[in-house]
Amino acid sequence: MWYNGLLDLSVWQLILVALGLTHVTIVSVTVYLHRHSAHNAVDLHPALAHFFRFWLWLTSGMVTKEWTAIHRKHHAFCETEEDPHSPVVKGFNEVMWRGAELYQGAATEDTLNRYGHRTPDDWMERNVYTGRRELGIILMAVINLALFGVNGIWIWALQMMWIPFWAAGVINGIGHHWGYRNYECTDNARNIVPWGIIIGGEELHNNHHTFPNSAKLSRRWWEVDLGWGWIRLFQLFGLAKPKVVGPIAHQIPGKQEVDVETVQAIANNRFQIMRQYRKRVLEPVLRQESTGMEKDAKSLYRRARKLLYREVTLIKPQEQKRLEEMLQQNQVIRLIYEKSHELQVIWQRRSGLRPQDKLNALAEWCKQAEESGIRYLEEFAASLRSYALRPA
Numbered sequence: 001m002w003y004n005g006l007l008d009l010s011v012w013q014l015i016l017v018a019l020g021l022t023h024v025t026i027v028s029v030t031v032y033l034h035r036h037s038a039h040n041a042v043d044l045h046p047a048l049a050h051f052f053r054f055w056l057w058l059t060s061g062m063v064t065k066e067w068t069a070i071h072r073k074h075h076a077f078c079e080t081e082e083d084p085h086s087p088v089v090k091g092f093n094e095v096m097w098r099g100a101e102l103y104q105g106a107a108t109e110d111t112l113n114r115y116g117h118r119t120p121d122d123w124m125e126r127n128v129y130t131g132r133r134e135l136g137i138i139l140m141a142v143i144n145l146a147l148f149g150v151n152g153i154w155i156w157a158l159q160m161m162w163i164p165f166w167a168a169g170v171i172n173g174i175g176h177h178w179g180y181r182n183y184e185c186t187d188n189a190r191n192i193v194p195w196g197i198i199i200g201g202e203e204l205h206n207n208h209h210t211f212p213n214s215a216k217l218s219r220r221w222w223e224v225d226l227g228w229g230w231i232r233l234f235q236l237f238g239l240a241k242p243k244v245v246g247p248i249a250h251q252i253p254g255k256q257e258v259d260v261e262t263v264q265a266i267a268n269n270r271f272q273i274m275r276q277y278r279k280r281v282l283e284p285v286l287r288q289e290s291t292g293m294e295k296d297a298k299s300l301y302r303r304a305r306k307l308l309y310r311e312v313t314l315i316k317p318q319e320q321k322r323l324e325e326m327l328q329q330n331q332v333i334r335l336i337y338e339k340s341h342e343l344q345v346i347w348q349r350r351s352g353l354r355p356q357d358k359l360n361a362l363a364e365w366c367k368q369a370e371e372s373g374i375r376y377l378e379e380f381a382a383s384l385r386s387y388a389l390r391p392a
Contacts, residue, residue: 003150004150005149005152006146008149014148014151017148018155022158022159025056025059025060025159026162026198028055028059029056029062029200030202031044031230031240032048032049032056033062033064033068037064037067037068037118039212039213041213041243042231042240042242043240045238045239048234048239048240053120054129057128057133058136058137059159059160060137060159061133061136062133063107064120064129065116065121066103066107066112066116068119069107069112069114070084070107070111072115073106073111073115075212078189084105084111085102085172086176087177092173095172095173096173099169102172137160140156140159166198167199167202170192171199175189176190178190179205179206180206182210182219182275184274184310184311185206185210185271185311186313187209189205189208190205191204191207194222194224195223195224196218196224196225196226197226200225200230204225207219210271211246213244215243215244215245216228216242247268247271247272249265249272249387250391255387257385258359258363258366259359260355261390262385263346263347263362265387265388265389266346267347270347274343280379280380281376285332285333285336285374285376285377297330300322301326304322304323304326305326307320308323332374339369339377346358346361362384366384369381370382
C-alpha cells in the first residue's frame, strides 16, 4: 500500500531500521565530531569524514565548527561559569532537558573563532551544511516518508530527538552527575555504565575527561567502547588512523634510579599511578588500621574513607570537616593521605616546579616513602623508580 512507503516493512523491520539509522548518527557524533574533529585523536579518510558531515546535516542540522568549538570550551572551563553545559553550575534538569538549546546559545562568534580551528571551511560547508542546515532536516523527512510511508513520521521524529536527548542531555547531564569513576580527574565526570553501546562509548565519560585526546574511551577490561570498535573496523579498510589510545609509560624490572624519563613517564601515566596508589597503598593500609579501631572511630572511618580517594576540589565543606576529623585520629592514615597529595603536586603545572626540581622532588618523595616504615608505601615507591618512557 502507498501509505507503507516504497519498502513496505513490517513493524519489527521498521524498529530495526530506526535503531540502525539512529546508530549511524551516534557513530557520526562520537567518531567524527568528538574524537576526530574536537580532540584530533583519530584521522579519518576525507570521504568518510564527508559522509559523516552529510549524515549529520540530514539528521540533526549540526554544524561541525559549532559542535567542536563548544565541546572544546567545555573541556577548557569544565564545571565553571564559562562551561557551556555544566550540570554543576546550571543544574541537572537544565542540562538534561535543554541540552540542545544550551549548545545553540553557546555558539557565539567569539567561541567559534577561539575554539573552532581545524574544522571544515569548504564550499559545501559554507553554502550547504551551514548555510542551509534546515534543508537537510526537511530532505530527511521527505526521504523517510517516501521509503516508510506514514511510519516515516515517527522514524524522522526519533532521529531528530536522538542526539539532543542522548548526547546533549544524557552525556552532559548524567555524565557529570551520576555513575562511577575510574580516575579522580579534576571535574565531576563519571562513567554512566561500563558498556558504551547505546551512545557509542560516550557512556565512559570519566575515562574521556581523564584522557581527552585518546581515541579509545574504554580503560578496564570489562568496559565496552563501541565507537572504538568502529574505528578499528574503519582502520582495517584504510579509512581511519588512531593517533593516541592512552598514556605512554613502561616499567623496567630492576630499574632503581629516578631520572628525567621517570618523571615524564609518571606524569604521562599520572591517573593510573594514582589509581595504583589507591589500590596498593591506601586500601590495604585502611584495612590494616581499621582492625584495631574503637566503635566510634570505625563509624567515622566508614563515613569518611571514600573522601581519601576523591579529587580534593570536589570535596564539600561538610565532607572536608569529616575527613579532617578522621585524619586527626590516625597518623598513619594522615601520612599516606598527605603523601598522595605530595606526589600529585610534582606533576601539576601550577606547582611552578622546573624539570630538575620535579626530578629532585620525586627522588626525595621516594626516599621518604621508603623510610616511612609503612610496607605498602615502601613497595609503591620502589615501583615508581622503575618507570621509563621506553621499554627495556
